[in-house]
Structure formats: structure tokens, C-alpha cells
Amino acid sequence: MSKPRPISGFPEWLPPQRMIEQRFLDKIKSVFEVYGYAPLETRAVEPLDQLLRKGETSKEVYVLRRLQEDSSASSPDDSLGLHFDLTVPFARYVLENSGKLNFPFRRYQIQKVWRGERPQEGRYREFVQCDIDVVDRDTLPAHYEAEMPLVIGDALGALPIPPVTIQVNNRKVCEGYYRGLGLGDPEAALRAVDKLDKIGPGRVATLLTETAGATDAQAKAVLALAEISSTDASFADSVRALGVSDPLLDEGLAELVQVVETAAAYAPGLCVADLKIARGLDYYTGTVYETQLAGFERFGSICSGGRYDNLATSGNERFPGVGISIGLTRVLGLLFGADKLAISREVPTCVLVALSDEEHRRAADDIAAALRRRGIPTEVSPTAAKYGKQIRYAERRGIPFVWFPGDPDSIKDIRSGDQAEADPATWSPPAADLHPTIN
RNA sequence: GUGGCUGUAGCUCAGCUGGUAGAGCACCGGGUUGUGGUCCCGGUGGCCGCGGGUUCGAAUCCCGUCAGUCACCCCA
Numbered sequence: 267m268s269k270p271r272p273i274s275g276f277p278e279w280l281p282p283q284r285m286i287e288q289r290f291l292d293k294i295k296s297v298f299e300v301y302g303y304a305p306l307e308t309r310a311v312e313p314l315d316q317l318l319r320k321g322e323t324s325k326e327v328y329v330l331r332r333l334q335e336d337s338s339a340s341s342p343d344d345s346l347g348l349h350f351d352l353t354v355p356f357a358r359y360v361l362e363n364s365g366k367l368n369f370p371f372r373r374y375q376i377q378k379v380w381r382g383e384r385p386q387e388g389r390y391r392e393f394v395q396c397d398i399d400v401v402d403r404d405t406l407p408a409h410y411e412a413e414m415p416l417v418i419g420d421a422l423g424a425l426p427i428p429p430v431t432i433q434v435n436n437r438k439v440c441e442g443y444y445r446g447l448g449l450g451d452p453e454a455a456l457r458a459v460d461k462l463d464k465i466g467p468g469r470v471a472t473l474l475t476e477t478a479g480a481t482d483a484q485a486k487a488v489l490a491l492a493e494i495s496s497t498d499a500s501f502a503d504s505v506r507a508l509g510v511s512d513p514l515l516d517e518g519l520a521e522l523v524q525v526v527e528t529a530a531a532y533a534p535g536l537c538v539a540d541l542k543i544a545r546g547l548d549y550y551t552g553t554v555y556e557t558q559l560a561g562f563e564r565f566g567s568i569c570s571g572g573r574y575d576n577l578a579t580s581g582n583e584r585f586p587g588v589g590i591s592i593g594l595t596r597v598l599g600l601l602f603g604a605d606k607l608a609i610s611r612e613v614p615t616c617v618l619v620a621l622s623d624e625e626h627r628r629a630a631d632d633i634a635a636a637l638r639r640r641g642i643p644t645e646v647s648p649t650a651a652k653y654g655k656q657i658r659y660a661e662r663r664g665i666p667f668v669w670f671p672g673d674p675d676s677i678k679d680i681r682s683g684d685q686a687e688a689d690p691a692t693w694s695p696p697a698a699d700l701h702p703t704i705n
Numbered sequence: 706g707u708g709g710c711u712g713u714a715g716c717u718c719a720g721c722u723g724g725u726a727g728a729g730c731a732c733c734g735g736g737u738u739g740u741g742g743u744c745c746c747g748g749u750g751g752c753c754g755c756g757g758g759u760u761c762g763a764a765u766c767c768c769g770u771c772a773g774u775c776a777c778c779c780c781a
Contacts, residue, residue, distance in 0.1 A: 656741085
């Protein structure tokens with residue numbers, strides 16, 4: 267049997283990294299809850315036709331089947347696929363449970379998702395998304411679109427990561443503008459504009475004429491819009507100065523102004539209106555969000571979302587929503603890769619109780635139990651090796667304290683070498699040492 | 706899914722035009738007979754990603770495959 271090997275795109279962290287991930291998850295969850303989002307988890311699979319209902323994502327969906335399946339029995343329609351995001355399953359869940367939910371419904375959902383795409387740094391086939399959404403019945407007030415960045419700003423701002431910038435745009439602005447321009451294929455135009463940073467205005471203009479059926483003048487006008495960006499409401503004036511008019515454009519501008527002004531009021535510097543942001547997913551109908559992590563811009567957005575008006579609809583029931591999702595695995599993968607995240611020890615243990623000989627293991631266990639009762643993470647030395655080796659056992663793992671049973675007991679801080687008498691019923695470590703700390 | 710680059714010890718890397726492997730760090734042991742980290746001495750450890758092929762002989766050449774990475778696609 268040869269040595270097991272990793273599976274491409276399915277990352278597995280070491281314990282220190284997992285501890286960091288768990289801290290992040292705890293923090294994100296608490297911020298989501300402080301905004302009143304309710305926890306939710308949906309199953310990992312959805313019927314394939316549900317997953318493929320929107321967009322051409324078919325080839326990236328992992329299909330589930332039993333090893334001993336009668337291939338003739340199941341049609342493609344009722345086979346199951348692993349969800350590739352949390353928005354589509356959530357829309358399904360809302361429709362299924364609409365009678366039991368109170369609207370507007372605010373929920374957060376932190377789960378793994380799967381996409382069968384070619385992995386590379388910061389891009390995985392299995393990764394964790396931390397998602398918030400608000401849906402309402404029939405109509406969804408636009409102020410929720412302004413709330414999303416605030417939640418994310420608080421959540422990401424509370425983590426020990428580089429600063430982030432949330433870029434916002436509104437599909438109505440682009441579509442209204444394109445319509446006012448008389449452009450043939452708005453979808454294709456959006457896709458072309460989305461590449462502006464990567465391939466530059468010249469090649470975007472070419473793409474626009476080739477794929478979106480734009481004239482040279484239209485391409486120029488589309489680029490003029492895409493190049494507008496501001497951290498305050500002034501982008502709206504810049505757009506109006508382009509002289510294109512359309513009711514949808516005005517509606518979009520008003521909504522985008524509200525998002526940017528709200529952000530500027532509560533989280534200065536967090537948001538920037540950036541009219542080239544398009545987002546690939548075609549179910550977005552209003553505000554769209556992307557997020558850049560300072561220093562890691564080339565790896566793409568770490569947190570994206572938008573407003574969708576038609577995702578959760580069934581018959582004449584309609585649940586428009588807005589949501590945004592943190593790509594936690596990407597954030598971690600990038601920061602781990604750049605050595606920007608470290609934790610003070612590789613185990614939770616704060617105290618190692620040394621063992622003089624196996625006859626005294628019971629006494630050492632008693633000490634450990636007393637410390638644990640007071641919430642101090644403690645383990646007893648695995649063997650009664652020489653004390654030097656026991657200290658080294660702690661040192662290798664970053665455990666800060668070694669407890670020496672005796673008469674009296676003593677506790678040694680192996681970083682400073684300080685050693686003092688201690689009583690397991692009363693001794694406590696400095697608060698900063700009780701649990702591993704990040705960075 | 707398409708294409709490019711890379712793959713030698715736990716880590717970072719040597720190994721000329723093919724002659725069955727080396728360094729530093731890490732790890733283990735001893736010096737230091739039960740309180741580590743320095744220093745000295747010694748040692749373990751690699752089917753050279755994996756599988757085929759060419760060859761008397763392959764880490765080295767060829768093909769495939771897996772993994773990492775980059776570009777495209779798309780996206781967290």
C-alpha cells in the first residue's frame with residue numbers, strides 16, 4: 267500500500283491552522299448573531315435540477331450516486347448534487363418552509379460547499395462559506411442592501427487579517443445604462459467589463475464589439491461607465507454627466523447611493539462604489555458586492571454577494587433577497603500561504619503536569635483535574651521520562667507551563683524559566699496564556 | 706474542463722553530457738546519573754510523487770498518471 271496522497275482541491279489543515287479557523291468561525295458567528303441573523307444549516311445535497319435552475323454551472327457540480335446504483339433507474343433530473351453555494355439551497359429552503367418562517371427572514375449559514383473546478387492557490391474544490399441573507403415576501407426594502415457591507419465590515423474587521431475593501435455596484439445601473447445606450451447583449455457586456463482590471467480597456471473594448479454587439483461608440487460609453495468609482499455619492503454625478511438616461515439607471519443609482527452613504531456613515535473607508543464590478547452569477551438583480559483583501563488583490567474576491575429578486579419564486583409566491591458570503595477557506599489559505607497567521611501553540615494545553623514516576627500518576631491526575639475544574643487546559647506528561655524531556659515535550663508544542671508535583675508543588679513558566687510554589691486549587695495562568703493566541 | 710511550469714529525507718535544496726543518492730536545519734541518543742533551550746560527539750531517516758517504456762544500467766531520457774502552482778474558464 268503506497269502512502270496516501272492529498273486530493274486536489276480538498277485542503278486539510280494542521281491543528282494550529284484548524285484552531286485559527288475555529289477562532290475565525292466563532293468570531294464571524296458572533297458578529298452575525300449580534301446583527302440578529304438566525305442560524306441555519308441545510309443538507310449538503312440538492313436535486314440536480316434545483317442546482318442547475320440558474321446559470322450554466324452544470325459542469326462544476328459534483329454529482330452524488332451510490333456505488334451500487336441501477337443506472338437505468340434514475341433520470342438525471344432526480345439525481346443529487348453537492349451544493350456549490352449556500353444561496354441556492356437557501357432559496358429552496360425558504361420556498362419549502364415559507365409557511366413556518368417569519369418575514370423578513372434573516373439567517374446565517376456557515377457550511378462547506380463544493381465546486382469541481384481546477385484548484386490553485388486560494389481556489390479549492392471544497393471550501394467553507396460564511397453566508398448571510400435577508401429575504402422578504404413579495405418585496406424587499408432596499409435598505410437591506412446597505413446592511414450587508416456593515417455586517418461584513420464588522421465580521422472581517424474583528425479578525426486578525428489585513429484590511430478589506432468592499433466594492434459595490436448595482437446591476438440596474440449597468441443594465442439601465444446599457445439599455446439607454448441601446449446595447450444588444452447586456453449580459454455579455456457585463457462579462458467583458460468584469461475583466462477590465464485584468465486585460466485593460468483596450469481589450470475590453472474589443473470584447474464588447476465582438477461578443478456584446480457593441481458599436482465603437484457604445485463600447486467607449488460602456489468603458490466610460492466602468493471606469494467610474496468613488497467612496498462617496500459623487501459617482502452618481504459622474505454617471506449622469508455621461509448623458510445616458512433610463513428609468514432603471516436612475517433607480518439603480520439611487521439604491522447604490524444609499525449603500526455607499528450608509529457605509530460611509532457607519533464604516534468609513536469600507537466601501538467603494540465601483541461600476542465595473544459585475545459578478546458572474548446571473549441571478550443578481552440589484553446591488554452586487556465583491557471584497558478585496560489588502561495585499562491579496564490578485565487572488566480575487568474573498569467575500570461576494572448581491573441582491574436577487576427571482577431566485578426564490580414559485581407560482582405567484584415571491585421571496586426577493588439579498589446576501590453576501592465570506593470565502594473563509596480562501597482567506598485562510600492565502601494568509602497561511604503568506605505566513606501571515608500564526609498561533610502561539612499547537613495544542614490547547616496551558617499546563618503540562620510533570621510525572622516523577624508511574625506510581626505518582628494518580629497524584630498528577632488529581633492536580634490536572636483540579637486545574638481543569640477551573641477551566642485551565644491541562645494534560646499530564648505521557649511518560650515519567652527525565653524532567654528535561656518532559657519540559658521539552660511541552661516546549662515542542664508551545665505549552666507555556668510545566669507543573670512539578672512535590673512538597674510543595676511548583677509551576678514553571680518555561681519561556682522565562684521562572685518557577686514558583688503553586689497550589690492547584692488556586693493557581694491561575696495570566697489571562698493571555700490561558701488559551702492559544704493568534705499572531 | 707484546456708494548456709504551461711514544477712515534484713529528490715519532516716523542511717529548504719545539491720546531484721555535470723544516464724553508472725542504483727548528498728548538505729544544512731529538524732528529529733533521536735550520548736556528554737549533562739530526573740528541570741529543556743547553548744555547545745560538542747554520534748545516529749535514524751529517501752523504491753528520487755506513482756506506473757509503464759528506452760537502455761547492460763534511469764533521480765537523470767520518453768509516455769501516462771497523481772499532486773502543487775500559473776494562465777484560460779469561472780468564481781469564495
